[in-house]
Amino acid sequence: MFIPKSIVCLKDYSWKQFHADLVAGLVVGLVALPLAMAFAIASGLGPERGLYTAVVAGFLISALSGSRVSIGGPTGAFVVIVAGIVAKYGYDGLAVATGMAGLILIAMGLARLGTYVKYIPYPVTTGFTSGIAVIIFSGEIKDFFGLKMDKVPSDFLEKWSAYFHSFSTFNYYSFGISLFTVLLIVFWPKGWKVPGSIVALVLAAAATTYWNWPVETIGTRFGGIPQSLPHPQFVLNSWIAIKGLFPAALTIAALAAIESLLCAVVADGMIGGRHKSNMELVAQGVANCVSPIFGGMPATGAIARTTVNIRNGGRTPVAGMVHAVVLFIILLVAGPLASHVPLAVLAGILVMVSYHMSEWRSFKFILSGTRSDLAVLLVTFFLTVLMDLTVAVSVGLILAAFLFMHKMAELTQVKALTYEGTGELGEGLQIPEGVEVYSIHGSFFFGAANKLLQVESSFFKKPKALVLEMKGVLHLDTSGLKILEQIRLRCRKQGVRLVLVGIHSQPLMVLQYSNQYQEFGEENFRSDLASAFKDLSKT
Numbered sequence: 001m002f003i004p005k006s007i008v009c010l011k012d013y014s015w016k017q018f019h020a021d022l023v024a025g026l027v028v029g030l031v032a033l034p035l036a037m038a039f040a041i042a043s044g045l046g047p048e049r050g051l052y053t054a055v056v057a058g059f060l061i062s063a064l065s066g067s068r069v070s071i072g073g074p075t076g077a078f079v080v081i082v083a084g085i086v087a088k089y090g091y092d093g094l095a096v097a098t099g100m101a102g103l104i105l106i107a108m109g110l111a112r113l114g115t116y117v118k119y120i121p122y123p124v125t126t127g128f129t130s131g132i133a134v135i136i137f138s139g140e141i142k143d144f145f146g147l148k149m150d151k152v153p154s155d156f157l158e159k160w161s162a163y164f165h166s167f168s169t170f171n172y173y174s175f176g177i178s179l180f181t182v183l184l185i186v187f188w189p190k191g192w193k194v195p196g197s198i199v200a201l202v203l204a205a206a207a208t209t210y211w212n213w214p215v216e217t218i219g220t221r222f223g224g225i226p227q228s229l230p231h232p233q234f235v236l237n238s239w240i241a242i243k244g245l246f247p248a249a250l251t252i253a254a255l256a257a258i259e260s261l262l263c264a265v266v267a268d269g270m271i272g273g274r275h276k277s278n279m280e281l282v283a284q285g286v287a288n289c290v291s292p293i294f295g296g297m298p299a300t301g302a303i304a305r306t307t308v309n310i311r312n313g314g315r316t317p318v319a320g321m322v323h324a325v326v327l328f329i330i331l332l333v334a335g336p337l338a339s340h341v342p343l344a345v346l347a348g349i350l351v352m353v354s355y356h357m358s359e360w361r362s363f364k365f366i367l368s369g370t371r372s373d374l375a376v377l378l379v380t381f382f383l384t385v386l387m388d389l390t391v392a393v394s395v396g397l398i399l400a401a402f403l404f405m406h407k408m409a410e411l412t413q414v415k416a417l418t419y420e421g422t423g424e425l426g427e428g429l430q431i432p433e434g435v436e437v438y439s440i441h442g443s444f445f446f447g448a449a450n451k452l453l454q455v456e457s458s459f460f461k462k463p464k465a466l467v468l469e470m471k472g473v474l475h476l477d478t479s480g481l482k483i484l485e486q487i488r489l490r491c492r493k494q495g496v497r498l499v500l501v502g503i504h505s506q507p508l509m510v511l512q513y514s515n516q517y518q519e520f521g522e523e524n525f526r527s528d529l530a531s532a533f534k535d536l537s538k539t
Contacts, residue, residue: 002109002276002278002279003276004063004065004066004283004317005276005279005317006064006318006321009316009318013318017318018318020313020315021315021316021318021322022319022322023193023312023313024308024309024314024322025323026326027195027309028305028320029324030194030195031195031198031304031305032058032071032305033051033327034201035073035074035197035302035305035349035353036050036051036074037050038347039074039075039076039078039079040053041343042079042136042139042140043074043078043079043082043083043297044082044083044087045094045297046225047225047338047346048225048226049295049296050073051225052229052291052295052296053291054299054323054324055229055328055331056291056294056324057287057288057290057291058071058072058287058299058320058323058327059321060286060290061260061283061284061320062318062319062321063317063320064282064287065279065283065317065320066114066264066277066278066282066283067264067267067273067275067280067301068267068271068315069270069306069310069314069316070267070275070301071301071302071305071309072300072320073302074298075299075300075301075302076132076133076136076354077129077132077255077300078252080131080135080389081251081252081255081390082094084154085245087154089241089244094297095292096235096242096249097248097252098252098288098292098296098298099288100242100249101288101298102286102287102288102290103285104253104285105253105257105285106281106282106285106286106289108253108281109279109281109282109284112278113281114257114261114276114278114280115277117261118261122362123366123373123380124376124380124393124396124400125258125262126363126366127377127378127379127380127392128381128392128393129359130357130358130360130362130363130381131382131384131385132384133354133355133359134385135156135385136350136354136357137351137355138160139159139350140350140354142166142347143178143343144174144351145175146169146171146174146344147169147170149166149169156386171214173213173214173215173344174342174347177207177208177348178347178348178351180200180204181200181204181344181345181347181348181349181352184196184199184200185197185200185349185352193312200349201341201345204345205217205337206340208342209340213342215343216342216343217339217340218338218339218340218343219339219340224335224336225331225336225338225339226335227331227333227335227336228332229294229295229331233293234293235292247390248390251393252288255298256284256288256299257281259301259303260280260300261275261280261281263300264277266307270310271315284299284301305323372403372404375403376396376403379392379395379399383395406447408442408447412443412448414438414439414441414451414452416436417431417438431533432465432533432537434465435463435533435536436465436466437529438466438468439472440469440473441473442473443473443475444476444477444480444507445475445480446478452480452483452484464497464536465496465498465499465536466491466496466499467536468498468499468500469501469502470501471501471503471504473503473504475507476511481514485519497524499526499532499535499536500520500524500525501525501526501527501528501529501532502527
């Protein structure tokens with residue numbers, strides 16, 4: 001379970017596969033270059049933070065991954081939460097939160113919780129992913145149109161209000177570069193190895209430098225990019241700050257787990273493989289522990305870069321490690337050249353990222369589904385956009401859980417079996433005189449347990465026996481057990497025999513572990529109605 005795929009794949013590795021992984025790694029490295037810088041800038045950090053993350057975390061994720069082909073690095077999913085942490089605590093706070101999230105991910109993997117991440121409802125993931133896409137798009141309006149603004153408000157509505165008030169500072173050069181980037185990415189031939197985003201970046205940087213266009217660049221805003229990784233540095237903050245950052249760390253860990261395992265599932269479907277979910281969480285955890293030591297930000301599996309890797313022949317973790325090495329070489333050799341890159345290019349790239357991330361097809365699909373799923377989707381979406389991602393995910397999960405419990409409670413039915421002959425009782429069965437029979441169908445949990453209280457209406461008729469047919473009950477929890485105990489005590493007080501028929505293994509185990517099995521009496525458990533009626537006819 002905890003052996004990385006890199007070790008497994010190397011057992012039958014070949015030069016032919018190395019060549020394919022090398023080509024795939026080169027292409028993915030070029031794709032990741034502008035994205036890494038763009039995600040860092042959108043998060044309120046310098047572009048070098050994104051490159052450090054793609055190099056360090058990207059290499060570790062591939063080396064330790066539970067997936068053969070997943071590519072790791074900074075992603076759009078973290079933009080909202082990272083920007084909030086940076087605005088409140090600065091980079092040191094982000095480093096602490098990222099390290100804490102890494103420890104949480106490692107603990108999740110070692111506790112084998114990887115298989116449980118799949119239980120997060122689809123409307124919740126679609127809702128917050130679409131909300132993040134809207135926030136990323138909103139954050140790029142300033143650079144896309146070249147607006148002159150001292151500070152962009154963090155609140156969504158205030159941000160758009162500030163944009164409208166500043167639109168008179170519209171920069172035609174910035175808008176032209178952004179629009180050119182979007183069109184080039186859209187119409188760039190998909191079969192070509194060099195990605196359109198890299199071509200747009202190089203052409204825009206060259207044109208801006210040659211003609212001295214009046215646009216903001218990485219150099220004018222951030223002063224360029226260092227040509228090396230920073231020295232390792234352990235950032236320790238106060239205990240008060242750590243406690244304040246813990247909710248953010250939980251959100252980072254949850255997003256990293258969801259994104260990485262979703263990425264692994266998508267990759268499995270493309271290559272016909274099978275990932276190790278718990279090993280994947282451990283890999284993500286280690287990467288997020290080490291990334292801030294080298295000046296990085298949170299990282300996780302990136303679906304788009306993983307897809308590029310697969311389509312270009314990558315089939316082992318070597319491709320992901322090559323992609324990280326390629327980015328490191330670019331950092332060493334071409335770091336100073338990045339200062340000429342217009343921010344409008346990165347804005348155009350992120351606008352396309354937000355479009356692909358918007359999940360608009362999934363959004364439309366859920367809109368035509370059930371009202372409960374629609375409610376979860378819209379609540380999660382609007383809370384992500386208007387309030388906070390942590391609040392959105394928490395409320396979305398709680399709402400989805402309550403709506404699911406309501407559905408399960410509605411499906412649980414308790415009804416009296418009153419007629420004879422064929423039908424619900426079965427061929428030739430007849431209810432003995434003085435016996436009440438109730439059939440229970442569905443999950444007998446706390447949300448539906450009170451439905452069984454209607455059985456007590458039988459006491460007004462003072463039956464000699466009460467039969468509960470439970471062959472339709474597959475699950476019993478403590479609340480359901482408590483109701484059964486109440487009925488048993490009431491029956492004993494009234495001198496009514498209580499018989500349980502067709503009980504399944506899980507409810508039976510609950511009765512045995514709670515010592516209620518002995519209280520009911522072994523003679524009051526029957527496998528079917530026929531044997532129960534035969535026994536009751538003798539009394």
